Amino acid sequence: MQRARIWVAGGVLGMALRGCSSLTGTTGTTGTTGGGSGGGSASAGAAADAPEVPLTTQDLERVCTDGLGFAGLPAYDPTKKTVHPAQLMNSTGDGWTSSVPVEGDFPKGWFLDYSDKPERAELVVCVERTEATATGKVCDMEADGKPLKIRTYNTSYRLRVVEARTGKERYEHTGKVESDECPVYIFTSDDEDADKYYNEVRPEDYRGRVKPYIAP
Secondary structure (H helix, E strand, C coil), X not given: CCCCCEEEECCEEEECCECCCCCCCCCEECCCCECCCCCCCCECCCCCCCCCCECCHHHHHHXXXXXXXXXXXXXXXXXXXXXXXXXXXXXXXXXXXXXXXXXXXXXXXXXXXCCCCHHHCCEEEEEEEEEEEEEEEEEEEEECCEEEEEEEEEEEEEEEEEECCCCCEEEEEEEEXXXXXXXCCCCCCCXXXXXXXXXXXXXXXXXXXXXXXXXX
16 A cells, blocks of 8 residues: 555645545535534624625525525525526534535536635535444555554435525435445544544535526
8 A cells, every 4th residue: 555645734634545446525615614603603794784794605604504694695586597606515513614616526606616705605505414324344544654444434414505695495405325435545634533434425416406506
């Protein structure tokens, strides 16, 4: 096996661990994971009567947690056959993180990019892990030149499409992700167990489900 490499950037520890097969579906992230709708959700309204808008994409977590929208965001009109920009939010059970999909996972313009302003969002797509079950499979891998056994987990997830302005839920789907394969490499953050691998929902699993709302 080759020697694993470790990256530390922005407080996230990435461990590339050699394994026996492949699984894909990682996403780039922006912002920081927050607990619920607390942690300083902000608005840009300097005047008391100004419609509330999010200052950062992370502020949109409250749309997923509480169904609380931002009155200053553009209204979602499903009759308009145009792209309705969405913000992707992910949760693994401990707060939400605003995310930017990897280039090529979705058509350009579907989700806000790093350069986009959060006040462009018409929708919020909330993807959360709701349950994890051990598969019983153990993968022999390597980290920093040392052997490491990785336990794999199947997961259940909940997918929602929510209006960013009103907090109204437009779509909900629950599903499971199961696999008996070992990953080629994994990335772990500093608050995750390095010896666990979760089979998470991938962009191709829900691309077709969000399309009728984002790009009708």
